[in-house]
Amino acid sequence: MNERMIEQVRVPIVNELGIVTARQKGREISKKLLFNSVDQARITTAISELARNIYLYAGNGEILIEVIYSSGKTGLKITAADSGPGITDVRQAMQMGYTSSNGLGAGLPGVKRLMDEFSLETEPGKGTVITATKWIR
Numbered sequence: 001m002n003e004r005m006i007e008q009v010r011v012p013i014v015n016e017l018g019i020v021t022a023r024q025k026g027r028e029i030s031k032k033l034l035f036n037s038v039d040q041a042r043i044t045t046a047i048s049e050l051a052r053n054i055y056l057y058a059g060n061g062e063i064l065i066e067v068i069y070s071s072g073k074t075g076l077k078i079t080a081a082d083s084g085p086g087i088t089d090v091r092q093a094m095q096m097g098y099t100s101s102n103g104l105g106a107g108l109p110g111v112k113r114l115m116d117e118f119s120l121e122t123e124p125g126k127g128t129v130i131t132a133t134k135w136i137r
């Protein structure tokens with residue numbers, strides 16, 4: 001797609017502080033973009049879930065938050081990238097209630113539901129890249 005990137009912030013996720021920082025940056029940028037408060041909460045929740053997964057399952061990685069512009073619309077795009085173990089069964093991982101740890105298994109399906117666009121690319125042994133976008137309406 002013809003997306004133009006206007007602004008970007010990169011937050012390394014190496015410990016719990018990174019999760020908090022990514023969340024704060026998401027809140028800050030979504031507020032600045034004038035997302036309503038419900039959408040701001042959706043965005044910050046999505047960022048927390050993706051950052052938490054990176055920390056938990058890959059050990060480290062990064063969250064990229066971008067302001068993008070495409071066919072007259074402005075949006076906030078989250079990219080969560082890691083070089084961890086990857087996900088062998090994506091269908092299973094996307095299922096509400098599936099967890100390989102002792103979580104609720106609500107993270108990934110939650111992110112998909114909260115955002116307007118969602119994509120997941122992963123390769124076992126190589127890592128995972130998840131993108132999620134919310135458009136301003």
Ligand SMILES: Nc1ncnc2c1ncn2[C@@H]1O[C@H](COP(=O)(O)OP(=O)(O)OP(=O)(O)O)[C@@H](O)[C@H]1O
Binds near residue numbers: 049086
């Ligand atoms: N970045 C990742 N790298 C490797 N595996 C992942 C990654 N993110 C998610 N997974 C796998 O997908 C499963 C589902 O993730 P999801 O976030 O939906 O649930 P959870 O983390 O187990 O629980 P919750 O997020 O509700 O606390 C995880 O249990 C894990 O096995």
Ligand SMILES: [Mg+2]
Binds near residue numbers: 049053103106
């Ligand atoms: Mg999770």
